[in-house]
């Protein structure tokens with residue numbers, strides 16, 4: 118779909134890295150940590166996957182030259198050819214992680230649809246022993262398999278970002294009811310806080326945020342043992358308030374020209390966002 122970029126500006130920091138880096142510096146100046154996400158997904162041709170790999174390498178190189186912002190990026194394995202050939206994807210990922218190690222960057226493997234969950238967990242397990250400080254994963258509370266994956270990641274000592282899950286999944290594999298999803302989320306958060314390595318509590322949901330705050334206070338979990346994470350453009354005041362309250366907060370900053378799928382997921386999550394966009398379509 119060919120929509121003008123100004124519609125996505127609330128959720129997508131810029132169409133280029135040059136326009137996005139100042140945003141990351143600005144957030145850092147406010148005490149927020151960041152992770153940069155070059156947008157794109159589901160690449161079906163080898164050549165395009167190689168271009169995506171080179172774009173990630175370019176991002177790592179550029180980030181390595183910056184001072185004052187985090188060396189932390191989020192990537193999608195489907196962009197590195199996961200759906201074309203897993204070993205080709207693994208080769209591409211090795212190149213990305215090797216440069217990440219050289220530049221002292223942490224690379225988070227975003228989690229996509231349930232058709233690639235096994236593959237993504239398996240790939241993380243293969244690369245983590247070689248890059249233990251440079252790679253981590255995302256697990257989704259809505260998937261029924263996630264308890265087992267949480268255990269696997271705790272055993273491995275891999276950093277996990279815990280989120281609810283953003284894709285439309287069938288009832289056979291995923292909880293559909295929000296109460297059940299929240300219950301699972303809190304159960305997994307408990308395990309990650311006890312046995313996990315620096316978990317990322319990624320949510321904008323006050324029920325979960327308040328439960329996490331209560332949990333860390335009751336169990337005397339030091340604030341440097343975990344971090345909260347939110348998306349760029351969502352609950353920005355809350356993000357700053359949480360830094361003020363002494364919590365680590367990381368903002369996920371998407372950028373790039375392929376912003377439409379990410380943007381439409383954010384719209385689907387919340388009716389108000391659609392009104393926000395419609396209003397800006399007519400009032401400029």
Ligand SMILES: Cc1cc2nc3c(=O)[nH]c(=O)nc-3n(C[C@H](O)[C@H](O)[C@H](O)COP(=O)(O)OP(=O)(O)OC[C@H]3O[C@@H](n4cnc5c(N)ncnc54)[C@H](O)[C@@H]3O)c2cc1C
Pocket residue numbers: 226227228229255257278280281282283284319320321322323346347348351352368369383384386387390
């Ligand atoms: C840092 C980060 C990384 C993520 N990475 C992944 C990933 O790799 N894979 C994946 O499947 N999902 C990922 N997600 C998305 C996640 O799975 C959820 O789809 C998304 O966070 C919405 O769920 P929620 O828990 O934030 O709360 P919700 O229940 O959706 O919302 C709770 C409240 O938060 C506010 N809010 C929530 N969403 C919006 C919005 N779009 N606009 C405005 N206000 C809003 C509202 O006040 C709302 O009432 C990530 C989320 C975050 C924060």
